[in-house]
Structure formats: C-alpha cells, structure tokens
Amino acid sequence: MEPTVGAQNERGMEGDGRKQHSASYTAASGTVAAGGAGPAATAVGGGDGRHALVPLEDFPVLNRTMRGKPVAYLDNGATSLTPRRVIEAEADYYRELSANIHRGVYQLSEEATERFDRARRLLAEFVGAESENQVIFTRGTTESINLVGYAWGRNRLKPGDEILTTELEHHSNIVVWQEVARETGAALRFIPVDPETTALQVDRLDEVLSSRTKLVAITGMSNVTGYRPPLRRIIEAAHQVGARVLVDGAQLVSHHPVDVSSLGADFLAWSGHKMCGPTGIGALYGKADVLDEMPPFHYGGDMITRVYRDHATYADPPQKFEAGTPNIGGAIALGEAVEYLTNVGMERIAAHERALTAYAFEQLSRFPDITIYGGTDIQDRAGIVSFGLGDVHSHDTGMILDGEGVAVRAGFHCAQPLMRLLGIIGTVRAGFYLYNTAEDVDRLVASLDKVREIFG
Ligand SMILES: Cc1ncc(COP(=O)(O)O)c(C=O)c1O
Secondary structure (H helix, E strand, O other), rough: OOOOOOOOOOOOOOOOOOEEEEEEOOOOOEEEEEOOOOOOHOOOEEEEEEEOOHHHOOOOOHHHHEEEOOOOOOOOOOOOOOOHHHHHHHHHHHHHOOOOOOOOOOHHHHHHHHHHHHHHHHHHHHHOOHHHHHHHEEOOHHHHHHHHHHHHHHOOOOOOOOOEEEOOOOOHHHEEEEEEEHHHHOOOEEEEEOOOOOOHHHHHHHHOOOOEEEEEEEEEEOOOEEOOOEEEEEEEHHHHOOOOEEEEEEOOOHHOOOOOOOOOOOEEEEOOOOEEEEOOOOOEEEOOOHHHHHOOOOOOOOOOOEEOOOOOEEEEEEHHHOOOOOOOOHHHHHHHHHHHHHHHHHHHHHHHHHHHHHHHHHHHHHOOEEEOOOOOOOOOOOOEEEEEEEEHHHHHHHHHHOOOEOOEEEEOOHHHHHHHHOOOEEEEEEEEOOOOOOHHHHHHHHHHHHHHHHHH
C-alpha cells in the first residue's frame, strides 16, 4: 500500500478526546490562522507544513492517545513512528517465510534471500551508492561507526595521525574516535563551532586540517539543532589532504535526499528506526576501494569463502562485514520503509520540515522566556528545534508536555560536548517528520503555558 495522496488525515473522531487539525497554515508567512478543519485542512499536504504528507492512519501509534490526549509526536530526532506497511513487511517475513538466507536450497530460504537482497538494493539506490555491494547491514548508526573505527581506524592509524571531528557530534561519533585514538596513538582534533549558531567555522578549517589528518568524522545534520554542515566543502578539503571522510547520516538520511556518490563521502552511517523502519537495523555505505582494503569487523559464518584448521579466506564486501545471521525481518522492513519514503519524496519531506521549523521558530520566538538554541536562521538548519523555557529544567518541561499528549525529547541528547559549548545542561527538543502538522506545533506552544502556570 502506497501513501494515498489526497486521502483524509484526521486522527479519528471516535469520541476518545482526539481532535481534527484546527489550524490553517501559510508557509510563506509562517503564520497560522485559527479555524476549524475545513476540507483543505484534512487533505494530505504538498510539503508546505500545513498538512501531513501522508494519511495519519498509516501510523497506528497516531490512532492511540497519550495521557488521554491525541498524540503530538515530536520526538522524531530520537526515533520515527512506524507505518503499517513496514510493520506488516516484518510480520510477513516471520509469518510467511521465517527461513534463513543465502544457505537454503529450498523455496522459503530462496524467497527470504530475494526479499533481503532487494532491501539492500533499495537502500543503495536511496543513498545513491554506485553498487548494492557498498551497503552493509548493521544494527544502526552506532554499529556502523564502530565498524569503521575497528576495521579501518584501528588498522590504519598510528601516532602522529589525526582524526578530525566536531563538538556537534552525537556521542556515537565521538566516543568511538576517542577510543580509536587511545589505542592507536592518533590525536583527536575538533573543527571550531560558533556557539551562537552551532554552525561550524569552516573558514577556520585550515587551522585543524592538515596532511596529518587521516579521517574526518562529521555529522550530516545535528540531532540537537538540525544544523547541516557544508559537507561537500569539507569533504573536498579533506580529500585534498588525503583524509577519508565518514558522515554520520543518522539524521541526514531520514530527513533529506542524499546522493553519496556526488557528495563524495567515503563512509555514510545511518539507522533504520529514524526513517520509518524498525529498530536494530541500519547500514554503512563505503567506497568500494576502502571496503576492499578493510579487514572484517566480526568473524564467523557467512563472511568467509574457505575455512581451514588454521586460517580462513574472506568473502567480498558486503558479506565480509556481515558475520552471522543478520536481522532478516528488520532488513526487509527497512526496504519497505525506503519505498514508503521514496513514494512520498525526500525533497517534499525536507520542504515540509523546513516549513514546520520556520513556523515553530516564529511561534516560539513570540515568547521572551524562550531561548532557541542555534538561532533561527532556517538556511542551513531544519527539522529540529531545541529550546529552553526560562530556567525550567528540560525534564520538567518534557513531563508537563507529556501530560498534554505532546511527546518531545528533554536532556542532553547524547551530545554533552555541544551542551558544554552552549553552556547548558539540556534542551527541550522537537523534531518534525512527514506526519507532523502545524497543529502539532500549536499544541507544543500552547502546552508551554502549562509549564509557565506551574513554574511561573
Ligand atoms: C546524529 C546521530 N548520530 C548517531 C545516532 C545514534 O543512532 P543509533 O542509536 O540508531 O545507533 C543518533 C541517534 O540519535 C543521532 O541522532
């Protein structure tokens, strides 16, 4: 089932306190006029943020309530909701096949293999890989980065070498490199960040990038402020000094079109659960020559060609990096998620989120007690809004919003170095996706009054 453009998208009127969309939104001005849900307010939107891009019925969680209220799900930076067809794809694998892949000489195994291999092809196309053999299934971004750290970093780096990263990174893209640096004697360096905007000071790249730099490990999109570094410029500069570049695509791949071949990144890591897929499945893209040179990450079945008493020979990528039985159902369901997002269109999703972000910036900026971290310049920032309300702890705000049916993230978002740079201990974070609407933003903003009532 494809997302049915033009279908109704009310959250249901079943007498359980759930409401229709009630705001009418003008993307250009970023203003919302209050009003009932007329015909336009129930149509699937065209990417202006006014209406969801898909029928909300596609997402079973949006048909339930939270604390007795309709769910305004704004924790997309952490994980996205799962569409029915993705849930069904995973269930179908267990219901209809349940067989292992690659080894079976019977129909169930062959069909499972076909579905698994198809998912890899879909993922490869989705990120613009030259070949499906460059896409390795992993448990997610964290494991993908660890794979590069262990198989590439630990074998390649030595004292005198440098790994360049940023203080914007999720802990997954810092802690791995701290450990690789400790083990190899390489040094860890950081591209300076402007604390006002959280933008990288790329004009100061020369101060930290040199022929000693062997790897640049950089986020494609901050999970705290939604800021997107100028990747192409950084990748070109890194290649000029002979460094490899790993892009943490956990947020980027789920919210923006990505063409890794034209971007030129050597590695791209991402997670299925942030792009409408299941948890526990994700991927690593690698350039063919780097993957060929790299030793395996894990050892065991499925990654070998021959095994003798005292040694073994290894399969070519991607099998070389996929020891053991993989998450077959998860991979198949992730392929389904890729098709779902592709049918909607990543450009449209990005435009929709940009409009919602602009609207959220505008609405939140009306209140002098709100601080929006990273500023409100929409140019290189979208999809995520991080803010603080007076001196109220983000967890208190998050808990009061929960009582209003509004799901946000509160805390340091696995980005303590960035929190330190901003001089704070945490933020309230709202992240948008294809099923969010201006009404979700309105509910967030209105619910903040409750926080003021209690803490004011
Ligand atoms: C930018 C970024 N990198 C890495 C991760 C880690 O992803 P996972 O927990 O799926 O491995 C996240 C998750 O929030 C993220 O936002």
